[in-house]
Amino acid sequence: MSLTVASxxxxxxxxxxxAADYPSMLRILQASCDRLGFRHVVLTDRKTVDSxxxxxxxxxxxxxxxxxxxQACTEAQARYFECRPDGDTLFVGADSILLADPRPHxxxxxxxxxxxxxxxxxxxxxxxxxxxxxGHAAERAAPLYRRVASRCGETWRDDQKALVAELAxxxxxxxxxxxxxxxxAFLPMRRFNDCPRWPGDPCKDAVLLHFRxxxxxxxxxxxxxxxxxx
Numbered sequence: 001m002s003l004t005v006a007s008x009x010x011x012x013x014x015x016x017x018x019a020a021d022y023p024s025m026l027r028i029l030q031a032s033c034d035r036l037g038f039r040h041v042v043l044t045d046r047k048t049v050d051s052x053x054x055x056x057x058x059x060x061x062x063x064x065x066x067x068x069x070x071q072a073c074t075e076a077q078a079r080y081f082e083c084r085p086d087g088d089t090l091f092v093g094a095d096s097i098l099l100a101d102p103r104p105h106x107x108x109x110x111x112x113x114x115x116x117x118x119x120x121x122x123x124x125x126x127x128x129x130x131x132x133x134x135g136h137a138a139e140r141a142a143p144l145y146r147r148v149a150s151r152c153g154e155t156w157r158d159d160q161k162a163l164v165a166e167l168a169x170x171x172x173x174x175x176x177x178x179x180x181x182x183x184x185a186f187l188p189m190r191r192f193n194d195c196p197r198w199p200g201d202p203c204k205d206a207v208l209l210h211f212r213x214x215x216x217x218x219x220x221x222x223x224x225x226x227x228x229x230x
Contacts, residue, residue: 001135002087003103005033005040006080007094010065010072011048020217022094023055024230028220030058031229032098042094043076068154074162078149081133081142089138091131095217097209097224102132102192105207107176110185111137112144114163115193116170125170128160129210130193137182144180199223 007029009022026042033040041061049060063079065072077091090102106113113132116125133141144166151162164170167179174188187193194206199222203209211220224230 003038003090003101004085004087005029005038005090005092005098006043006061006077007040007092007096008043008073008076009048009094010044010069010076011051011053012067012069012072015067015069020095020214023053025094025211025217025220026058027055028224028229029092029094029096029098030055031224035229036098036101038098038101043073043080045072045076070154070156070158071149071152074145074149074152074159078142078145081138081145084142085135085138087135089133089135091128091133092208093129093210093212095211095220096129097211097220097227097229098207099203099209100207102130102207105191106132106187107185109183110134110176111182112141112179113185113187113192114167115189116174116186117189118172124157124160124164126160126164126167127189127193127210127212128163129212130187130208131163140181144182147180196223200226 030040041059043061045065046062063076065075111134115127115130148162148166152158171186174186176185191205192207193210195210195216196203199219211217
């Protein structure tokens, strides 16, 4: 079955004037998907595609989206599944690099795979930078993502809080659990939603790198250049 890597980017400079260079990051993510032979689409809106900042060679999946950033992200994901996509889907951040096909490393009987972390803030227990949905479960996943979009607020990380609320309780250790009509695998951050410790870190055995945080985003360009992706 095919795999589509779906990232997200909307131009919201009025809301986030100091936003990172996401168009350049998307080109790096695209290069990593091209290297592995996977389709990469960016969930976005018409305003962003027409802004003049859209990276050439990157496929846009366009939908009407609300202005607040977190709500735009969850609404895009909900609409994507309501269109019944073919094949498996991997939701990632624009600040990501795919290093390997994740599917051989995931539980075969999981419908949905997310990465969980131990956090002092319960509603921050899932990082949304890795969400894998098997194609056979897309129809059952659509109502979940619609509820996440309906629940999501306008504050930073409200997208994660909404997903946590829908999949609660989040276990303290990795494992398979029945949640929201799906068989959900809660995976460790390390390997599936990882990040280099320094620009030359080889990140052996990592499936996906997620350069979350302002300083790590700066590292993404140096890491990608060393790997021939930029």
